[in-house]
Amino acid sequence: MDINELINLSDYELAVELAKGNIDLRTLAKVRPDPVARKKVREMSRNVDLDREKREEERRWAIVKKNCELDELEAFIDDYPNSIHAAEARGMIARHEELQHWKQAKDSDDVGKLQIFINDYPRSEYVKEARSLINEIKNRARNRQFRLRELAMDIDGFQRNKLLTDEQVETGIKNAIMRRLNTNQISKDDFLSLLKEDNNLLNAHMINVLINVNVITPGDLSDIGIDDRFIYKLTRNAAPQNYDGEYRPLEKIDWSSTEVYFWGVPSSGKSCAIGAILSAAHSGNVAKSIISNNASQGYGYMNHLKDVFRPDMVISLVAGTAKTCFYEMGFTLVDNDNKKHRITLIDMAGELMQCLYKKDADEGQLTDADKTMLGTLNKVLVSNRTRSRKMHFFVIEYGVEDREGQTTQDTYLRGAMNYLRSLNIFKDDTDAIFIMITKADKAKAESAAEFRNYIQSHFKGFYKDLCQICEENEINGGRVESLAFSLGNVCFQNYCLFDPRSAEFVVKTLIDRTPAERSGFGKWFSK
Ligand SMILES: Nc1nc2c(ncn2[C@@H]2O[C@H](COP(=O)(O)OP(=O)(O)OP(=O)(O)O)[C@@H](O)[C@H]2O)c(=O)[nH]1
Numbered sequence: 023m024d025i026n027e028l029i030n031l032s033d034y035e036l037a038v039e040l041a042k043g044n045i046d047l048r049t050l051a052k053v054r055p056d057p058v059a060r061k062k063v064r065e066m067s068r069n070v071d072l073d074r075e076k077r078e079e080e081r082r083w084a085i086v087k088k089n090c091e092l093d094e095l096e097a098f099i100d101d102y103p104n105s106i107h108a109a110e111a112r113g114m115i116a117r118h119e120e121l122q123h124w125k126q127a128k129d130s131d132d133v134g135k136l137q138i139f140i141n142d143y144p145r146s147e148y149v150k151e152a153r154s155l156i157n158e159i160k161n162r163a164r165n166r167q168f169r170l171r172e173l174a175m176d177i178d179g180f181q182r183n184k185l186l187t188d189e190q191v192e193t194g195i196k197n198a199i200m201r202r203l204n205t206n207q208i209s210k211d212d213f214l215s216l217l218k219e220d221n222n223l224l225n226a227h228m229i230n231v232l233i234n235v236n237v238i239t240p241g242d243l244s245d246i247g248i249d250d251r252f253i254y255k256l257t258r259n260a261a262p263q264n265y266d267g268e269y270r271p272l273e274k275i276d277w278s279s280t281e282v283y284f285w286g287v288p289s290s291g292k293s294c295a296i297g298a299i300l301s302a303a304h305s306g307n308v309a310k311s312i313i314s315n316n317a318s319q320g321y322g323y324m325n326h327l328k329d330v331f332r333p334d335m336v337i338s339l340v341a342g343t344a345k346t347c348f349y350e351m352g353f354t355l356v357d358n359d360n361k362k363h364r365i366t367l368i369d370m371a372g373e374l375m376q377c378l379y380k381k382d383a384d385e386g387q388l389t390d391a392d393k394t395m396l397g398t399l400n401k402v403l404v405s406n407r408t409r410s411r412k413m414h415f416f417v418i419e420y421g422v423e424d425r426e427g428q429t430t431q432d433t434y435l436r437g438a439m440n441y442l443r444s445l446n447i448f449k450d451d452t453d454a455i456f457i458m459i460t461k462a463d464k465a466k467a468e469s470a471a472e473f474r475n476y477i478q479s480h481f482k483g484f485y486k487d488l489c490q491i492c493e494e495n496e497i498n499g500g501r502v503e504s505l506a507f508s509l510g511n512v513c514f515q516n517y518c519l520f521d522p523r524s525a526e527f528v529v530k531t532l533i534d535r536t537p538a539e540r541s542g543f544g545k546w547f548s549k
């Protein structure tokens with residue numbers, strides 16, 4: 023007991039402490055500085071019945087021990103700090119604390135908190151239970167992760183399955199989610215964590231379907247950190263922007279310019295990249311001005327793509343390019359030195375790559391659509407081939423290597439490239455071959471090292487083959503250049519907060535790498 027506590031004791035209580043030897047005369051002098059009062063306490067102490075005090079202490083202890091309540095144990099220690107039962111009382115208090123910590127750790131269902139309990143109470147009888155709880159939680163987390171991965175792969179499978187109708191895709195995805203939720207294989211929070219991890223897991227339409235059947239709410243999406251502007255767009259049911267202009271099949275490229283071809287599997291981001299490039303070319307940030315070639319077969323499509331990509335606002339992206347369609351989009355870029363660069367971008371449906379792969383592997387029957395696409399390709403790059411300079415962008419969609427049971431992007435790209443090589447399309451007039459990694463925003467670290475490493479890990483053979491094509495055809499000193507490309511922040515697959523920086527870099531590359539015609543002279547300078 024410290025002095026302050028002793029001051030609050032009555033004279034009799036002080037006399038008892040003195041009789042028991044818990045305080046000495048010096049301490050008493052501090053508590054009762056008045057000699058008369060002190061004397062009174064000393065006389066009282068001589069008359070204290072210690073046996074009676076002892077009996078009182080034992081009676082209290084019997085009750086406290088039986089009740090085993092924390093506050094009673096603490097009060098006992100306060101009142102009888104030197105009791106022979108004090109050690110036992112302190113032990114009981116420690117056990118109380120241990121139990122309380124154990125209860126909190128157990129109820130927390132948290133590996134970290136259970137581990138802290140084990141560290142703090144290594145000899146506790148609950149350590150074994152804590153360890154098995156940790157294992158159980160880790161197992162549960164693994165199973166949960168496994169089920170979530172499985173769901174993500176099922177969703178992706180439905181979305182990529184070109185044999186299904188839109189309704190079948192919608193029902194398939196809805197059932198895959200609801201079945202797991204209804205059988206408690208995953209919780210709503212689990213599902214939301216999947217959406218949080220990948221904002222592009224589902225497209226805007228599918229998210230709206232799930233909102234309509236009350237699986238999720240717009241508020242849930244806001245809670246997982248999705249920008250309200252995307253949610254606003256969603257609630258207005260904004261759909262991808264279809265191009266509904268008339269389509270005239272492409273026979274040849276009838277305009278002397280550097281032809282830039284974009285090769286890539288379906289949904290790899292070709293049309294979006296081209297739209298973003300067109301928008302950046304029009305912005306005035308890189309090129310001084312741009313004059314579109316209104317005689318281009320894809321003139322209407324070019325205007326549509328350019329108009330979609332408006333910076334600093336949430337836009338609805340373009341819908342997939344219709345099978346068999348080839349669009350040729352010509353324009354003249356005027357650079358800062360007033361030199362003109364005549365460029366034609368060629369957008370092709372991704373199915374063409376699968377068809378080229380089929381041809382290379384001599385696998386499966388060609389459909390009518392395949393024959394149409396091959397026919398156009400043959401006209402544009404073989405029989406009606408121009409003598410214009412050419413560049414090729416091989417588009418690689420970032421981060422889709424873990425898809426199982428599907429032909430990989432690498433296989434398609436290599437097959438298609440082999441077939442293109444056999445058609446001799448890289449000969450004579452090719453100035454550059456690029457690898458463009460699209461959807462680069464999906465990478466954990468958007469660094470040059472990350473993307474170099476990505477190509478090394480997943481596309482090494484393809485990259486080397488392209489280098490060999492460059493060597494064989496004396497293209498760009500045998501070098502294939504790679505660039506990472508992103509539209510900015512893409513959400514629900516169909517909406518985007520467009521950041522033009524990647525596209526501006528491509529426009530700058532096009533200006534740097536295409537022949538320039540001096541304004542007014544109409545003359546081409548060879549590279
Ligand atoms: N995260 C992210 N997603 C993108 C990006 N670019 C495109 N996407 C997504 O990819 C989808 C397909 O893009 P498209 O440009 O239509 O792909 P494509 O290669 O033209 O496809 P096909 O015309 O079918 O061959 C878009 O709807 C977006 O959801 C990007 O930079 N980042």
Ligand SMILES: [Mg+2]
Binds near residue numbers: 293294343370371372
């Ligand atoms: Mg497309």
